[in-house]
């Protein structure tokens with residue numbers, strides 16, 4: 739526990755059981771978050787994601803990108819990608835995230851949602867390449883969006899709003915027992931960038 743920052747210690751667990759989720763709220767000034775958003779929106783090697791739905795390969799409107807410390811291969815939605823090397827803004831966000839969480843991360847999946855019409859369906863991040871039970875730290879930039887958890891067995895849900903410049907951390911058994919999603923919404927017309935810092939098995 740000594741590794742954790744003071745801010746972490748005062749945060750409550752959002753989940754009632756079977757996992758740990760802490761919402762740190764904004765961890766940077768709005769102007770700083772604006773600068774990260776602009777730099778990432780402009781410079782990240784965004785690509786449309788692909789997924790398999792009902793046996794058919796589809797291309798999502800949402801864009802993704804995958805960065806890591808080494809050119810790791812990562813299988814996601816049955817597609818294998820090779821990570822690009824950290825860029826300066828990613829390294830600097832990584833440092834902020836590591837300071838707030840007391841954890842270290844070696845990879846980051848980025849998502850770009852152009853508007854509220856784009857989201858991400860129920861899933862858990864339990865791919866085999868991830869360190870089992872490892873922390874996942876999610877940074878949100880741009881439009882404020884709702885984020886929800888649903889327990890696999892009890893179907894209980896917990897939701898919150900992810901604000902500009904905020905940090906959410908999922909730990910422990912969260913991925914095993916809970917699904918999460920970013921629901922689409924008609925209320926949001928502006929883009930959002932999300933970064934999930936991860937611990938990949940090497």
Ligand SMILES: O=C(O)CCC(=O)C(=O)O
Nearest residue numbers: 847849858863920932934
């Ligand atoms: O955009 C988000 O907040 C969530 C992204 C997510 O769940 C993922 O990349 O696995």
Ligand SMILES: [Fe+2]
Nearest residue numbers: 861862863918
């Ligand atoms: Fe996820």
